[in-house]
Amino acid sequence: MSQASTEFTNPCIAVIVPVHNGERFLPDCLDAIAAQTFRDFACILVDDGSTDRSAALGDGYEARDPRFVVLRQRQSGVAAARAAGVRAGQNLGARWFAFCDADDLYHPGFLQALYEAARSSGQQIACCRYDCFTGGIPAEAPAPGETTILQPPAHLDALLHDHNVDYGLWNKLYSAELMTPEVLDNGFSYNEDLLANWDLFRHAQGVAYLDFAGYHYRQHSDSASHRALPPESIDQQRQTAVYIREHASPEIQQSANAFYYEKLVYLSSMILRRDDPTAYRVQINELWVGIRSGLKDPNLGRNPRLPLRIRIAAWATVHFPDLWRKVCRSLLKDRR
Incomplete structure (x- = not known):
C-alpha cells in the first residue's frame, strides 16, 4: 500500500x-x-x-x-x-x-x-x-x-x-x-x-x-468459469458439498442433502463431457459409487427437494452410463 x-x-x-x-x-x-x-x-x-x-x-x-x-x-x-x-x-x-x-x-x-x-x-x-x-x-x-x-x-x-x-x-x-x-x-x-x-x-x-x-x-x-476443470477441482467441489452437509442444522439438513446429491450428479456430468476422462478415473468412480448408493435413499436420490432433471440424470448415470456419456458430450459443450 x-x-x-x-x-x-x-x-x-x-x-x-x-x-x-x-x-x-x-x-x-x-x-x-x-x-x-x-x-x-x-x-x-x-x-x-x-x-x-x-x-x-x-x-x-x-x-x-x-x-x-x-x-x-x-x-x-x-x-x-x-x-x-x-x-x-x-x-x-x-x-x-x-x-x-x-x-x-x-x-x-x-x-x-x-x-x-x-x-x-x-x-x-x-x-x-x-x-x-x-x-x-x-x-x-x-x-x-x-x-x-x-x-x-x-x-x-x-x-x-x-x-x-x-x-x-x-x-x-x-x-x-x-x-x-x-x-x-x-x-x-x-x-x-x-x-x-x-x-x-x-x-x-x-x-x-x-x-x-x-x-x-x-x-x-x-x-x-469457462476453463476445463482439473481433477483437484472435482475433489474440492465434492469436499465443499460434504462440508455443507456435515455442518447443516436440522432445519436445513434436507436442503443440504439435496445439494450434496445434486453436486455428485453435476460433477459426474462435468467429467463425462471431457474428450478424455481417463485423468479423472478416481473421481468418476467415487462419484458413481455415491450416486448409485444414494439412488433410492430418501435423503439423497429420493429427496423431495431434488429437481426431477437431477433424478433423471442420476438414474441414467447408473443404468445407462455409455448412453448418458454421449448425451453429456452432445449437450454440454463448455469446460472441455
Missing part, C-alpha cells in the same frame, strides 16, 4: 478486486467502480503476481483518486488475494466489504442499493441478482425500493439452490462484523466462494435481497 493511499481512512465500504493478468478488462471494471453513485468507498486492487500491466493500470487509478489502493503479492490464488484485501480494508477501518472480479462490472447504483438495503433492514448481508454479458452490458434498470428479507434458514436454502442469490461473493455486501480474512482464505481454489458464503451466511441473522441485476458478469473464453 502506498504512502499516499494511507491518508484515505475509515471508508464506509471497502471494495476488493483480486486480479491476475487481467489488463484486458480491468480498466472497464475500475471505471465502473469509480462511477458508483455511493462515494464513500475504498477500492483495494490486489495484484496476485500478474506478469502483464494489471498493477500498472491500478497505479494510474491510485495516482488520480485517493480512494484507489494497489497491493502486490506473489501469486497465491484468488482466495488469498481477497483475504489480503480484507486485511487492508480492516486496517483502513472499513465497515462493509464488497467484492468485484477484475473482468466484471458494477451497476452504477450497486453499492448504494445494497448499503441502503442492509442498513434499512438491519441485516449484515445484502444481495442482488446478476446478469451475464459478452459485448455491451445489458440495459440497466434502477434498483427497486423494496427489500426482501430472507430469514434463517431460508437464506441458507437460497444460497444452495437459488441462482439469483448464487454462490459468488461479488453480488453481495458484507458487514465488517462478519467478514474475516480467514473465512475467505479457506485453503480451496475451487468453490472457495461457496464455502466462504456458507460460513458467513450461517453466522448471519438473515439476508436483505434486492431483485435487480446489480452485478454484470462477463462471459469470455479466458474466464475461470
Whole structure:
C-alpha cells in the first residue's frame, strides 16, 4: 500500500478486486467502480503476481483518486488475494466489504442499493441478482425500493439452490462484523466462494435481497468459469458439498442433502463431457459409487427437494452410463 493511499481512512465500504493478468478488462471494471453513485468507498486492487500491466493500470487509478489502493503479492490464488484485501480494508477501518472480479462490472447504483438495503433492514448481508454479458452490458434498470428479507434458514436454502442469490461473493455486501480474512482464505481454489458464503451466511441473522441485476458478469473464453476443470477441482467441489452437509442444522439438513446429491450428479456430468476422462478415473468412480448408493435413499436420490432433471440424470448415470456419456458430450459443450 502506498504512502499516499494511507491518508484515505475509515471508508464506509471497502471494495476488493483480486486480479491476475487481467489488463484486458480491468480498466472497464475500475471505471465502473469509480462511477458508483455511493462515494464513500475504498477500492483495494490486489495484484496476485500478474506478469502483464494489471498493477500498472491500478497505479494510474491510485495516482488520480485517493480512494484507489494497489497491493502486490506473489501469486497465491484468488482466495488469498481477497483475504489480503480484507486485511487492508480492516486496517483502513472499513465497515462493509464488497467484492468485484477484475473482468466484471458494477451497476452504477450497486453499492448504494445494497448499503441502503442492509442498513434499512438491519441485516449484515445484502444481495442482488446478476446478469451475464459478452459485448455491451445489458440495459440497466434502477434498483427497486423494496427489500426482501430472507430469514434463517431460508437464506441458507437460497444460497444452495437459488441462482439469483448464487454462490459468488461479488453480488453481495458484507458487514465488517462478519467478514474475516480467514473465512475467505479457506485453503480451496475451487468453490472457495461457496464455502466462504456458507460460513458467513450461517453466522448471519438473515439476508436483505434486492431483485435487480446489480452485478454484470462477463462471459469470455479466458474466464475461470469457462476453463476445463482439473481433477483437484472435482475433489474440492465434492469436499465443499460434504462440508455443507456435515455442518447443516436440522432445519436445513434436507436442503443440504439435496445439494450434496445434486453436486455428485453435476460433477459426474462435468467429467463425462471431457474428450478424455481417463485423468479423472478416481473421481468418476467415487462419484458413481455415491450416486448409485444414494439412488433410492430418501435423503439423497429420493429427496423431495431434488429437481426431477437431477433424478433423471442420476438414474441414467447408473443404468445407462455409455448412453448418458454421449448425451453429456452432445449437450454440454463448455469446460472441455
